[in-house]
Amino acid sequence: MTAVSDxxxxxxxxxxxxxxxxxxxxxPVLDRGFIFGDGIYEVAPLYPHASGRTAFxxxxxxARLARSLDKIGxxxxxxxxxxxxxxxxxxxxxxxxxxxxADQDAIAYVQITRxxxxxxxxxxxxxxxxxxxxxxxxxxxxxAQRAQGVRCVTAExxxxxxxxxxxxxxxxxxxMAQYAAENDSFETIQFRDGMLTEGSSSNxxxxxxxxxxAPPRSHKILEGIRYGLIEELTSxxxxxxxxxxxxEAELRAADEILVSSATKEVLPVTQxxxxxxxxxxxxxxFAALYAAYQRAKAKEAQQAQQAQQxxxxxxxxxxxx
Numbered sequence: 001m002t003a004v005s006d007x008x009x010x011x012x013x014x015x016x017x018x019x020x021x022x023x024x025x026x027x028p029v030l031d032r033g034f035i036f037g038d039g040i041y042e043v044a045p046l047y048p049h050a051s052g053r054t055a056f057x058x059x060x061x062x063a064r065l066a067r068s069l070d071k072i073g074x075x076x077x078x079x080x081x082x083x084x085x086x087x088x089x090x091x092x093x094x095x096x097x098x099x100x101x102a103d104q105d106a107i108a109y110v111q112i113t114r115x116x117x118x119x120x121x122x123x124x125x126x127x128x129x130x131x132x133x134x135x136x137x138x139x140x141x142x143x144a145q146r147a148q149g150v151r152c153v154t155a156e157x158x159x160x161x162x163x164x165x166x167x168x169x170x171x172x173x174x175x176m177a178q179y180a181a182e183n184d185s186f187e188t189i190q191f192r193d194g195m196l197t198e199g200s201s202s203n204x205x206x207x208x209x210x211x212x213x214a215p216p217r218s219h220k221i222l223e224g225i226r227y228g229l230i231e232e233l234t235s236x237x238x239x240x241x242x243x244x245x246x247x248e249a250e251l252r253a254a255d256e257i258l259v260s261s262a263t264k265e266v267l268p269v270t271q272x273x274x275x276x277x278x279x280x281x282x283x284x285x286f287a288a289l290y291a292a293y294q295r296a297k298a299k300e301a302q303q304a305q306q307a308q309q310x311x312x313x314x315x316x317x318x319x320x321x
Contacts, residue, residue, distance in 0.1 A: 033111070033113030033114070036169075042110045043108070054300050059080070077129055090135045094135050100135065106135050115129050155179055189257075203221070204259055206256070212230075212241045212258075214241075224261060232296075
């Protein structure tokens with residue numbers, strides 16, 4: 001199940017220096033992203049406010065993008081300011097020509113592959129990365145999902161051991177997402193050697209006796225941007241947080257289970273493999289963290305508006321001078 005809406009219009013995308021309709025964006029078949037899955041991607045939510053849009057926790061998304069690119073030896077094609085400017089260009093183009101409403105939540109998808117070269121496994125020299133950016137509407141989980149919670153299933157984690165790299169090589173994740181879909185579930189929660197890792201496209205959290213637990217940061221999981229955010233929010237909410245290994249039996253005995261991601265924000269899991277989680281209803285820790293999450297969004301939007309107003313004021317002063 002996905003929180004990203006179907007693209008009903010032909011969005012304007014960025015591909016290697018050009019803004020073009022998605023239907024006209026093409027890459028050569030020898031692009032290493034197509035041949036080998038040799039590339040990195042990033043996804044960041046864009047929330048509207050009175051002065052534009054906030055790319056929520058964008059500094060953290062860009063830092064993770066840079067880390068992943070560095071780990072596979074691709075030079076980052078832009079600095080942080082360049083990425084921000086590029087996302088703003090793609091948003092503006094879609095608002096002007098592709099029907100993206102100014103008051104609409106959106107999602108930015110960024111992908112960088114190693115580039116185009118003769119097929120061969122080792123890194124080729126002297127090629128330019130392929131850079132692709134797409135902005136589409138984002139439909140967040142609805143009130144019913146938050147009120148009722150979602151169903152999840154479990155499976156063994158058989159993916160590679162570099163899960164901390166946000167690679168476009170996502171076949172293991174695709175298979176787990178398909179497993180959830182075939183079982184009429186929202187997400188597949190995975191275990192490696194009997195210990196919790198993550199979902200097919202989300203981080204997983206456990207609540208027991210009022211304490212929030214999460215698997216430790218490691219190569220076994222992708223450190224979601226929500227990982228750091230929720231860790232911060234626990235402090236704000238007075239919720240004890242502990243990062244440690246979580247055994248499968250512990251998760252099955254949890255009072256609450258939560259899932260988090262850029263497109264899901266934070267959601268309660270109320271059924272696991274057909275059995276209720278805790279009392280089968282969303283719990284107090286979820287409620288507190290969801291409310292704090294919305295406050296964090298509002299705070300970042302306010303800061304962005306104030307920064308924009310400061311720039312506009314400075315610009316007016318220069319004109320008057």
